[in-house]
Amino acid sequence: MENKTSYAKILPVLFGFFVMGFCDVVGITSAHVKEDLLGAYSPAFRDTLSNMIPVALFSMFLIFSIPTGMLMNRIGRKKTVILSNVITIVAMFIPLIEYTFFMSLVAFALLGVANTILQVALNPLLTNVVKGDRLTSSLTAGQFVKAISSFSAPFIAAFAALQFGNWQYIFPIYAVITLLSTIWLMATPIHEEPIVVQANSFGSVMSILKDKTIFLLFLGILFVVGVDVGVNTAATKILMERAGLSSIEAGYGPSVYFALRTLGTFLGAFLLVKFSSSKFYKINIVIAVLALVALIFAGGKFQIFALYGVIGFTIANIFPIIYGMAIQSRPDKANEISGLMITGVFGGAIIPFFMGLLSDAIGSQVGSVLVILAGALYLLYAAFAIKVS
Secondary structure (H helix, E strand, O other): OHHHHHHHHHHHHHHHHHHHHHHHHHHHHHHHHHHHHOOOOOOOOHHHHHOHHHHHHHHHHHHHHHHHHHHHHHHOHHHHHHHHHHHHHHHHHHHHHOOOHHHHHHHHHHHHHHHHHHHHHHHHHHOOOOOOOHHHHHHHHHHHHHHHHHHHHHHHHHHHHHHHOOHHHHHHHHHHHHHHHHHHHHOOOOOOOOOOOOOOOHHHHHHHHHOHHHHHHHHHHHHHHHHHHHHHHHHHHHHHHHHOOOHHHHOHHHHHHHHHHHHHHHHHHHHHHHOOHHHHHHHHHHHHHHHHHHHHHOOOHHHHHHHHHHHHHHHOOHHHHHHHHHHHHOHHHHHHHHHHHHHHHHHHHHHHHHHHHHHHHHOOOHHHHHHHHHHHHHHHHHHHHOOOO
């Protein structure tokens, strides 16, 4: 009976990770917005404008990560997760009410707020229902569920286009899934231990960046998320530009990327038992950089799909490795460093912004790949420059 009760509490929390994966729909949305709404604009601005979709979303991590931690101390983890779900549902209906470029930005900014709140609150909530040795495996399971959500987004968009005549119906589908997640979680009693409130502020958390190692690792989080979101954002556009695929067909590019990233995460859990995280990081980032260089010149769709898979597989474990290095370097500041690293997720706004600028400047998605490559080169530098005992 105890095991049944335990699983009854774990499953609705794990299902929240599927909602967390909705943020990765920015890749195909950016391509559709460029095709649907920006045709009247000069080609010199289309990529810059369409890439404002991920900018609007991931900028919210910079603004709301630390305040969410403070809010969570006041209202509790479960209520914070429910709040994020309510904001997600509202965001998902905005494109259906009015599908314009401005309202798309509003919708994804709201989704960014919701996703920030969810990412800050959901992992701690899992610690309230899973204890001891099962916690690590449960956290890994949560990331696996999130990866499945990211992988399935283009398929859901294609299903919506075929069954309902418009890819935009992916948004009410997501809203219904989020509503089910909310009801399931609300119906699940979860005991939360009293929290010792710490008087953290933006200033106190950001002051940790004075530590050179933490600063380099923070930049690592910023760039690895930027590379991840950058590949997701550019994948569809590259296939449309070079292989002549439609936006729906090219939308499977991100799926290949996320499928191999999911596999990489799964296998990484086993490989990291045999290899040191530092060595594993170096091997993977070297391969990822080589694949990005090859992507600059790739022309055939199967070659491009293959390179997406290689990049996804090799980039999969770099975020948790860097995150772990940061915690390991200053275990006395684990809580503050955790909030700081989540703030670094706003790298998903910076890289796409510069991708759009350079792509429009040279009139090709090669510009996007060059910006992503620049981020990966920093990760290559960090792999050899950072030493954490």
